[in-house]
Amino acid sequence: MMVAKKSDVCSATLTLSQTFDVNALAAALATEDVDIETHSSSLEVQVSADNISDLRARLNTALRSIQAASESLIEVNRSR
Numbered sequence: 669m670m671v672a673k674k675s676d677v678c679s680a681t682l683t684l685s686q687t688f689d690v691n692a693l694a695a696a697l698a699t700e701d702v703d704i705e706t707h708s709s710s711l712e713v714q715v716s717a718d719n720i721s722d723l724r725a726r727l728n729t730a731l732r733s734i735q736a737a738s739e740s741l742i743e744v745n746r747s748r
Contacts, residue, residue, distance in 0.1 A: 678723050679716040682730065687711055689741050696737030700730050 687693060690706045697704055703714040715730055717723035 674720050676720065677716070677718055678720055679714060680723060680727055682713040682715070682727075682734075683710060684713075684734070685710040692741055693734055693737050696733050697730060700733060701726065702730055 690711050694704050694706050705712040715726045
């Protein structure tokens, strides 16, 4: 197994499956530097960076955006 260095170019993929509001969650990531692929009930987010530290920061930002959008959608659906 090859050990990654902090300065290696790296990427990560987040897959959210069984998601009802795929398009709304994808829209929440529109301003992020990520690649998004939507399917009927899932969302795939590809995050890339020049080093592991930047990847961690970009993942945190993307996850926070997804969490905020998800919480907003839950509240909207609850009020209906």
